[in-house]
Amino acid sequence: MEDTIVRYVSRIILPFVQLYGLYVVLHGHLSPGGGFSGGTIIGASMILYALSFNLAAGSKKLSHDVSSILESTGALIFAGMGLISLLLGANFLANRIAGFPLGTPGNIFSSGSIVIITFGVGIKVASTMITLFFSLIEEEHSHEHH
Amino acid sequence: MSITEIVLRLHANSYYFFAILLFIIGFHTMLTHNNLIKKVIGMNIMDTAIFLLFVAIGYVRGGRSPILEPGVDHVFINPLPTALILTGIVVAVSVTAYALSLIIKLYKHYGTIDAEEIMRIRGGGSL
Amino acid sequence: MNLSQHLPALIIVVPLFFAFVMPLLARWCKQWCVPTTLGAIIFSFGAAVKMTFQVMNTGPFSYYMGNWPPPWGIELSIDYLTVFAALTINGVGLLIIWYGSKDLLHELKSEVIGWYYTLYLLLMASMTGIVITNDIFNMFVFFEICAIASCGIISIKESRDCIEAAFKYLVLSVLGSGAFLLAIALLYMVTGHLNFTFMAEALPDAMVLYPKNLLVALGLLVVGLGVKAALFPLHAWLPDAHSSAPSPSSAVLSALVIKVYAVAMIRLLYLVFPRELLGMTPVMEMILWMATLAIIIGSMFAIVQDDIKKMLAYSSIAQIGYVFLGVGLMSESALVGGILHIFNHATMKSLLFLVAGAFIYGTGARKLSELKGIGHTMPIPTIAFCIGAFSMVGIPITSGFISKWYLALGALDVGRPFFTAVILISSLLNGIYYLPIVVNAFFSKPEEAVKEPKQLPRQMLVPLTLLSIGVIFFGIFPSLILGIVYRAAQLLLGL
Numbered sequence: 118m119e120d121t122i123v124r125y126v127s128r129i130i131l132p133f134v135q136l137y138g139l140y141v142v143l144h145g146h147l148s149p150g151g152g153f154s155g156g157t158i159i160g161a162s163m164i165l166y167a168l169s170f171n172l173a174a175g176s177k178k179l180s181h182d183v184s185s186i187l188e189s190t191g192a193l194i195f196a197g198m199g200l201i202s203l204l205l206g207a208n209f210l211a212n213r214i215a216g217f218p219l220g221t222p223g224n225i226f227s228s229g230s231i232v233i234i235t236f237g238v239g240i241k242v243a244s245t246m247i248t249l250f251f252s253l254i255e256e257e258h259s260h261e262h263h
Numbered sequence: 264m265s266i267t268e269i270v271l272r273l274h275a276n277s278y279y280f281f282a283i284l285l286f287i288i289g290f291h292t293m294l295t296h297n298n299l300i301k302k303v304i305g306m307n308i309m310d311t312a313i314f315l316l317f318v319a320i321g322y323v324r325g326g327r328s329p330i331l332e333p334g335v336d337h338v339f340i341n342p343l344p345t346a347l348i349l350t351g352i353v354v355a356v357s358v359t360a361y362a363l364s365l366i367i368k369l370y371k372h373y374g375t376i377d378a379e380e381i382m383r384i385r386g387g388g389s390l
Numbered sequence: 391m392n393l394s395q396h397l398p399a400l401i402i403v404v405p406l407f408f409a410f411v412m413p414l415l416a417r418w419c420k421q422w423c424v425p426t427t428l429g430a431i432i433f434s435f436g437a438a439v440k441m442t443f444q445v446m447n448t449g450p451f452s453y454y455m456g457n458w459p460p461p462w463g464i465e466l467s468i469d470y471l472t473v474f475a476a477l478t479i480n481g482v483g484l485l486i487i488w489y490g491s492k493d494l495l496h497e498l499k500s501e502v503i504g505w506y507y508t509l510y511l512l513l514m515a516s517m518t519g520i521v522i523t524n525d526i527f528n529m530f531v532f533f534e535i536c537a538i539a540s541c542g543i544i545s546i547k548e549s550r551d552c553i554e555a556a557f558k559y560l561v562l563s564v565l566g567s568g569a570f571l572l573a574i575a576l577l578y579m580v581t582g583h584l585n586f587t588f589m590a591e592a593l594p595d596a597m598v599l600y601p602k603n604l605l606v607a608l609g610l611l612v613v614g615l616g617v618k619a620a621l622f623p624l625h626a627w628l629p630d631a632h633s634s635a636p637s638p639s640s641a642v643l644s645a646l647v648i649k650v651y652a653v654a655m656i657r658l659l660y661l662v663f664p665r666e667l668l669g670m671t672p673v674m675e676m677i678l679w680m681a682t683l684a685i686i687i688g689s690m691f692a693i694v695q696d697d698i699k700k701m702l703a704y705s706s707i708a709q710i711g712y713v714f715l716g717v718g719l720m721s722e723s724a725l726v727g728g729i730l731h732i733f734n735h736a737t738m739k740s741l742l743f744l745v746a747g748a749f750i751y752g753t754g755a756r757k758l759s760e761l762k763g764i765g766h767t768m769p770i771p772t773i774a775f776c777i778g779a780f781s782m783v784g785i786p787i788t789s790g791f792i793s794k795w796y797l798a799l800g801a802l803d804v805g806r807p808f809f810t811a812v813i814l815i816s817s818l819l820n821g822i823y824y825l826p827i828v829v830n831a832f833f834s835k836p837e838e839a840v841k842e843p844k845q846l847p848r849q850m851l852v853p854l855t856l857l858s859i860g861v862i863f864f865g866i867f868p869s870l871i872l873g874i875v876y877r878a879a880q881l882l883l884g885l
Contacts, residue, residue, distance in 0.1 A: 149328055153353055185413050192410040196403060202456070209399035210456040222331065242353075249360045253367065293565075299557070306564055313568055317575040344578070347527050351571060354534040358564055361538055365545060365557045372550045381554070 120169070127169040134162040142239035146228040152238025159239070160246025167250070176251060184244045184251075191241025198230045198237070278319035285312035297378045299369065303362045310355045314348045321345060394440060398453035398466040401437040401476065402519045405430045409511035416504020424491045427507045431487060431514060435480040438473065438518075445473050446874065450881070452524065460524070460585040467524035467586075470878035471729065474871070475521040475653045478733045479646050482740050482857075483514050486645070489744050489853040490638030493751060497636040502546055509546065513539040513642065517650045524586045526574050526662075529654060533570065533618070537563040540647050543639040544631055555630035562617055562627045569614030576607035586662050594664045601670070604663075608673055611658060619651035621677075621714060622684035625707045629691075632703035637747025640699060644706040645740035649732045652713045656729070659717065660882040678718030682812050684711030689819035696757050698746045701823060702739065705782065708816060709735045715809060716797055724800020725879040726872070731793035733871060734781070734864065738790060741857040742778040745771045748850055752843030758827060763836030767843050770851060772831045774858040779824035781861045784817045789864040792872075 138158030145151030167175025199210040207215035210230075217229030226232065273280055289312055292305030321341035329339035366376055373381050393400070408430040415422045444451070450469035454460070487510055494503055516535035523529050541563070545556035578584060580600045581592035597604055613624070620628040628648075632640050659668065668674055688708030695701035709731070716728015748771040749764060750756050765772040781788035794813055801809035864871060 148330065153349060182417070185417065189410045189414050193407070196407045196410070199399075199403060200407075203396055203399075208454055208457045209396060209403060212456060214457040222333075253360070253364055293561075302561065306561065309568055310564075313571050313575065316572070317578075320575060320579050344575075347584075350527075350531055354531065354567075357538060358534070358560065361541065362557065362560055362564075365541075365553055365560065368545070368548065368553045369557065372553065385550075385554075 123169045127165055131162055131166060135159055138162060142236060143225060145235035146231045152235040153242050156239040156242025157246055159243040163247045164250045179247055184248050187240050187244035191237045194237030195234055198234050279316060282312045282316035299366045299376045299378060303359060307359060314351055317344050317348050397437040397441055398468055398522060401434045402515050404433050405511040405515040409508050412504060412508040423504050423507050427487060427511060430511055431480060431484045435484050438477040438480050441468055442473050442477055445470060461583050461588045464528050465524040465585055466522050468522060470874050470881055472522045474874050474878055476518050478736050479517045482645055482736045483642060485853040485857055486638050486641045486740055489850050492847045492849040493637055493747050496751060498546060506546055509539045509542040517646060520650045521653050525584050527584045530570055530574060533567050540643055544635040547636050551634040555634045559627045559631040566614045566617035569610040573607040573610035573614060576603050590662045597664060597667050604667060605671060612673060615651050615655045619648050620707055620710055622680045628707055629700055629703045633697060633699040637743055641740040641743035644743055645736040648710055649736060656717055674718045674720055677714050681711040681714035681718055684708060685812060685816045689816055693823045696759060698756055698758055702742050702746060706739060712797060719800050719804055721800045721803040722879050722883060723796050723803050725882060726875050727793045727796030727800055729875050729878055730796060734789040734793045737857055737860050738778045738781040741774060741861060744854055745775040748846055752846060753840045755839040760837050760839040762830045762834045764840045765832035766836050767840050771854060774854045776828050777858040777861050779828055782824055783820045787865045789861050791865060792868040
């Protein structure tokens with residue numbers, strides 16, 4: 118896959134794709150979208166990078182160690198927020214009742230724990246997408262070597 | 264029931280009708296194709312059909328997505344089925360990824376992704 | 391913060407949490423994988439025990455996720471049946487993974503063992519979730535986690551048979567969940583609720599207006615859950631999946647995973663669907679006949695098997711039939727027998743699969759013809775196998791006898807002695823395939839393969855011993871669990 122046009126175009130659009138993904142993740146509580154949709158966009162941007170440049174470069178940008186840490190971190194943020202609610206004396210995953218400030222609707226820092234949970238989900242989904250892609254494609258490659 | 268009535272009822276319930284149609288297409292693909300990847304595609308079409316049916320339950324004609332704006336009053340669709348189906352989609356994605364990785368492994372062991380061929384190599388049994 | 395108040399959530403969250411910690415541990419500090427897994431499951435087991443006492447003393451209670459009361463939020467309901475199932479799952483699951491911590495070392499490649507614990511914890515969390523949730527969509531999500539995790543613990547072995555079996559299981563599981571999701575859609579359409587309690591309240595009215603909708607939903611539910619629980623004509627995936635997997639996986643799949651779907655079916659049929667709807671259709675009658683066929687045909691298939699694990703897998707098809715027999719008869723004693731059999735079969739089938747694993751570990755042989763005379767060289771596992779086999783046949787003083795006794799009584803209660811006869815015939819069939827193994831193990835000359843077995847490590851022997859003691863103990867003192875099972879049956883039947 119040594120196509121100059123693809124490389125050039127993807128180099129231009131990649132930052133915008135990632136920024137858009139981040140936007141969708143962070144505005145999950147305000148507009149359609151959220152952790153899953155935004156995370157998929159970010160993950161897809163990394164896949165695009167790996168496809169238009171090459172796999173080695175792609176896995177160098179985000180090594181397996183890092184992506185597996187991110188995967189666990191994302192899920193642990195979710196569970197952690199739930200446990201924090203417990204510590205604050207409310208039920209698991211409680212939001213307002215546990216004392217998270219709701220803020221004004223329409224601001225990014227509103228809706229209490231949801232914004233953090235969405236962020237965790239975004240990290241988890243993005244890294245999972247990348248891991249899925251790389252493990253599928255590496256499986257294929259290792260097969261060709263045999 | 265006259266033909267016009269049937270057509271009108273179909274039109275009123277078109278989401279459900281097409282959901283069932285899609286479901287049948289997906290199920291048919293899954294049952295009749297030997298290619299394992301096509302089976303997975305059929306599985307996905309079937310899932311999509313169920314998602315369409317589920318989301319259609321919550322749809323209100325002329326409604327829009329339930330985002331509150333101060334001072335503006337709208338007819339909203341029911342957001343609950345949509346939210347549920349988002350979860351369903353996530354599940355479908357992970358199942359698909361897992362199924363595809365299993366197919367890659369099968370290909371590694373048998374050198375083919377044709378169910379019948381695999382059955383033949385294995386000698387008996389079914390997949 | 392009062393910890394005991396939050397146990398219903400923590401019993402699911404703690405294994406889930408450590409499931410995600412596990413990949414990190416597997417990468418950097420491998421020696422911590424086993425203790426963490428055991429710790430998490432011990433916590434869940436402790437929580438289940440604590441909740442059992444709570445339920446027995448103060449009655450059923452529920453927990454609102456995020457303080458959202460139903461119908462808005464997810465409700466976890468702790469009643470007699472759910473707490474009983476949670477106790478079974480975590481207790482037996484703990485013993486299986488304790489055994490597995492040694493057995494897996496020789497069955498799996500060392501780099502995937504950490505992932506096995508992740509999958510196992512996910513499986514435990516999702517199974518506990520399935521039984522204690524009171525929200526149908528939440529149940530569906532747990533179904534999917536459970537399906538992927540249970541396929542994962544099969545395919546992790548990466549042999550040809552395992553991958554194939556896992557693929558078959560996955561596809562059929564997805565079909566089952568698809569049917570279940572469709573049923574949820576139809577139920578939500580007419581009731582507007584996802585919470586069991588609220589659905590049950592709305593259904594009698596909805597039944598008059600939209601009977602067809604509900605009938606289709608009922609059919610889809612039974613088929614969807616039937617596929618996952620391997621109810622007879624829908625069992626095609628089970629023998630391969632359960633026999634090719636690593637032994638601890640086979641044990642957990644056969645002993646627990648198919649049972650949680652049975653529990654889900656019991657809760658949906660008895661607590662959600664109005665009795666009149668069940669009376670309108672012969673659904674219970676159909677379940678009854680499917681169960682009967684499962685019992686007879688599963689046993690017959692088991693007789694002709696030569697592979698020990700395949701035989702046990704076919705025997706599971708027959709045994710899940712007993713549970714559904716109890717469900718279908720709709721009398722108190724039969725339901726007690728069915729629910730009790732969930733626990734009894736969990737203990738004895740996990741015991742048998744673990745012994746089969748021990749035989750394979752010790753000798754490498756898995757053909758019944760090669761295992762003759764193994765009683766001389768591996769006495770403790772063989773005695774454990776005998777206890778499990780006697781319990782399967784239903785010989786008194788073993789726990790299998792108790793559940794069969796109640797099932798037979800229940801069949802007589804509703805005036806259908808035919809099903810009592812089915813239970814007797816199946817005991818005979820069970821005898822035909824279990825007893826020769828026992829006889830051959832002790833009374834024939836050791837075959838070449840079993841002459842010099844590897845010594846079993848203590849981590850494998852202790853769970854086997856505990857499980858066999860459990861089988862005998864609950865056969866002699868069944869009243870310990872009968873109390874809670876009786877109350878569960880009475881709650882379900884609305885007595």
